[in-house]
Amino acid sequence: MFCFQCQEAAKNEGCTVRGVCGKSADVANLQDLLLFLCKGISHVTVSLRKYGIEIPQINRFITDSLFMTITNANFDKNRFVTRLLMAFEMRNAARERLENAGGDIEGIVFDGACWSGETEAEISQKAFEVGVLNTEDEDIRSLRELIIYGLKGMAAYAEHAYNLGYEEEEIYAFMQRALVATTDNSLTAEELTAWVLETGKYGVQVMALLDRANTTSYGNPEITRVNLGVRNNPGILISGHDLKDMEELLKQTEGTGVDLYTHSEMLPANYYPAFKKYSHFVGNYGSSWWHQTEDFENFNGVILFTTNCIVPPRKSATYTDRVYTTGASGFEGFKHIGDRKDGKPKDFTALIEHAKKCAPPKAIESGEIVGGFAHHQVIALADKVIAALKSGDIRKFIVMGGCDGRMTGRNYYTEFAQKLPQDTVILTAGCAKYRYNKLPLGEINGIPRILDAGQCNDSYSLVKIALTLKEALGLDDVNDLPIAYNIAWYEQKAVIVLLALLHLGVKNIHLGPTLPAFLSPNVVNVLVNNFGLSGITSVDEDMELLQLST
Ligand code: FSO
Ligand code: SF4
Incomplete structure (x- = not known):
């Protein structure tokens, strides 16, 4: 196995024997193989669309399969074996439809579009061959995986939306085109970088879709x-x-x-x-x-x-x-x-x-926390927020969304929240908030100093809030807002959120606690030079850098 898709990748290089997350080599290999088959199926469906043929069952199958391979979502070997058998079946049926439509099935040379294995030995051998390290050039590998991890995050959000009855074929079609792009050996690093940014564009679209699905079904989150x-x-x-x-x-x-x-x-x-x-x-x-x-x-x-x-x-x-x-x-x-x-x-x-038949829960905490600051609620408070910004009562917003994780270095985020000056407000979404959401950080003119928009996918709310403030303050560029970004990541949903922010032109994002192992030094340079992306250092140094020292 080789896996480096999350922030806990061994030595920040990659897990090779067993995942730090607990994933076994068997499951890791089966996941690689499932991904390989999803790429193969996508080759067929991309061609089918030229004939106006859409197979909803496959759109959902690819989405679910990508989601199942996200960090610590599914450790069940049998579920992956069943999934592989389904993949063979669906792919072969799709091939038949392409042939019947007069499509050039022979023109599809990618192995995943035709390979089938029967014995366990064949399957393990193939799984071993199609892993991440199969791409030798480290920059091409890095860009391909950045796209794939973005797609996994996108798949998670697309599936939640689908469960509520909201789907966009355009998103499924993009996911499949992008999977195919990651198998195209003729694409240069520049061309793959364009695919990375396009992935961010669809990241915004899928988060908007999920936001619509959630709020139409259950109302707007409220304080x-x-x-x-x-x-x-x-x-x-x-x-x-x-x-x-x-x-x-x-x-x-x-x-x-x-x-x-x-x-x-x-x-x-x-x-x-x-x-x-x-x-x-x-x-x-x-x-x-x-x-x-x-x-x-x-x-x-x-x-x-x-x-x-x-x-x-x-x-x-x-x-x-x-x-x-x-x-x-x-x-x-x-x-x-x-x-x-x-x-x-x-x-x-x-x-x-x-x-x-179970005993009641044991009390481990008491009291309350306040949340519910998704875009609708914050925009309802816009007058108050803008007045506080204009009077200087609020100097800056700090987006501290993303994920939590086990690494001890993540204490940084608790300390960072504690040391923020009194005239700053944290905007958050995702499980990163647990590092500071129970701290008594107080309020500014009745506005809590921690505004929790919701889950990681509700980072979309943070974007909407930023765009509303930009308009209200008459600014041309989202980067002129008094907002700093200090984001924590763990798994692939955070990757799609990051790509979505980059697509929207947000610059100077700080990403921690470590930069992804799957970013090669050259890809990091591209992100640094074009987007001002950077890692984190110490709390005091970063406070200084973000002009937050009191
Ligand atoms: Fe957290 Fe887990 Fe929501 Fe992730 S619970 S880490 S980015 O799944 O998706 O924020
Ligand atoms: Fe390692 Fe993360 Fe992959 Fe698990 S998901 S095997 S911890 S890199």
Whole structure:
């Protein structure tokens, strides 16, 4: 195996024996092979579109498959084996349609468009051959992987939108064209860089689509005080990012005597009007994803993963049999809830019945946190915000969104938030916020100093807020705004958010805690020279650099 797609890649170079995330070499290789087949299928579908043929089933298959290969979403070998068999079937059917349409099937030379393996030995051998290191030139490899990781993030957001009934064929078509581009040996580094930026453009489009899906389905997030304490009933803790799962679980648990709590990236579900109305929706329990090994022990009840981030339980864990996965997520040893069929909701009966037999959660915190500052809410407060900016009461906004992770160096973000001057406001989205969202940072003229827009995909809200402020302040360039960017990344959804920001022309983003292992020195130079991208140093030095020292 070789994998360097996330911030925890071993030695910031790549995982080679077993993932730091816990991914086995077997699963890593199967993921590489699935990706290879998705590229092959895309060769066929890109040609099919020339004949006006769209295969919705394949669009979703590629989207789901990319999502399943995101860091710590799915560790279940059997699910990948099944997926590979489905890939062969779909690809062969698509080939047949292309032939029937009169397409040039022989003209498709990419191996993934025709290779089939039957024995386990053939599959493992092929998986080994098609990995990341198969591209020898390190700059071309870096750019190809940057596109692919952006596409994985895009796939995650496209799938959440799809689950709510929102789809754009244009996005699927781009994803497939871009997958094909990563197999084209004739493309130069400059041409691949253009594909990287185009990926960012579709990143904005998919986040806009998901924003529309979420807010049309559940209303606009609003200022909310989220309870951190517990009640005395058995509970279900829902994690991940999928709001459709959240809705169906809320409905199915109503009146059962089982309470519902959010964990990690599901915290923003508390901000939606459609969810707040349920009296058995208690609040948020615990912290960001990697605290799950402790939070799940304490919770006592049942846990549902709707997406990543899964941490393999320790051998001593007592909660393993209480964990369920659904959607793209999976883990051998956890029970899996199947997909919706014939337009009917998922069936969560098994986990609700299981939860009824569990003890109530142990209190680990008390009090409340405030969130719900997505674009609609912040724009409703625009007059107040602009007045504070004009009077100088607010000097600067600092975008500190992104992901949390295990690395000790991430204490930087807590310290950074603590040391920010009193006349600054943090804008955040994603699980990075858990590094500082419980700090008593106070308010400025009634505006909290931490404005949480929601999940990582709600970074779109931060962009909308920035564009609204730009207009209100009569500025020509988004970079003239009093906004600094100090973003933390972990997995591939953060990659698409970063590419989306670059596409929108945002410059001078600080990215930490380390720069991605998959960026070669030359690709880093391109990003530094064209976008002013940089890593982080020490809190004091970065404060100085961002002109934030008091
Ligand atoms: Fe976090 Fe995990 Fe949301 Fe990621 S829970 S790290 S970028 O999945 O997607 O922010
Ligand atoms: Fe390593 Fe990250 Fe890949 Fe897991 S996802 S194998 S930790 S680089």
